[in-house]
Amino acid sequence: MFVERHFGPGSPANTPHPNLQIRGAQLQVYFSPDDQTMDHLLQLVQNAREEVLFLAYSFTDDDLAAALVEAAESGIRVAGVLDKSQALGNIGGEYDNLRENGIAVRLDGNPYSMHHKVIIIDGETVITGSYNFSNSAKTRNDENTLVIQEAGIAARYLQEFERVWAVAGE
Numbered sequence: 001m002f003v004e005r006h007f008g009p010g011s012p013a014n015t016p017h018p019n020l021q022i023r024g025a026q027l028q029v030y031f032s033p034d035d036q037t038m039d040h041l042l043q044l045v046q047n048a049r050e051e052v053l054f055l056a057y058s059f060t061d062d063d064l065a066a067a068l069v070e071a072a073e074s075g076i077r078v079a080g081v082l083d084k085s086q087a088l089g090n091i092g093g094e095y096d097n098l099r100e101n102g103i104a105v106r107l108d109g110n111p112y113s114m115h116h117k118v119i120i121i122d123g124e125t126v127i128t129g130s131y132n133f134s135n136s137a138k139t140r141n142d143e144n145t146l147v148i149q150e151a152g153i154a155a156r157y158l159q160e161f162e163r164v165w166a167v168a169g170e
């Protein structure tokens with residue numbers, strides 16, 4: 001890959017072990033753009049039963065925003081925190097759209113960058129990695145995403161969500 005300069009959309013779709021089980025935790029591994037990561041994320045959000053929480057450095061993906069709005073409209077609790085500089089500075093950012101559609105979304109209270117890229121679903125599934133929720137991550141950037149299905153790990157991420165949420169502003 002590096003020698004032949006295959007990056008982004010030119011890299012091969014050859015994730016060796018996309019599904020793993022480690023100490024009882026189910027894991028899925030995705031590399032963008034080859035593994036169509038956003039399609040997997042959308043399916044996970046659409047299958048949520050009770051709650052979808054997110055922490056996002058960059059959030060410009062229209063499809064993910066629509067899935068979150070749809071989830072909220074169906075009665076699922078949806079809440080998130082966005083990095084303030086990215087939310088207010090990115091062209092095509094979803095902050096206003098999410099707020100206008102009734103999503104509880106806040107801007108981080110961190111004086112530096114809130115660089116998280118996390119979605120927590122139903123207190124048992126964590127989506128994390130380098131994948132920003134953006135079109136660039138979906139179509140151009142080499143990104144990694146790990147989906148962890150294990151309640152104990154999700155609990156740790158929920159603690160971090162609550163910490164970030166508590167210091168975030170409207």
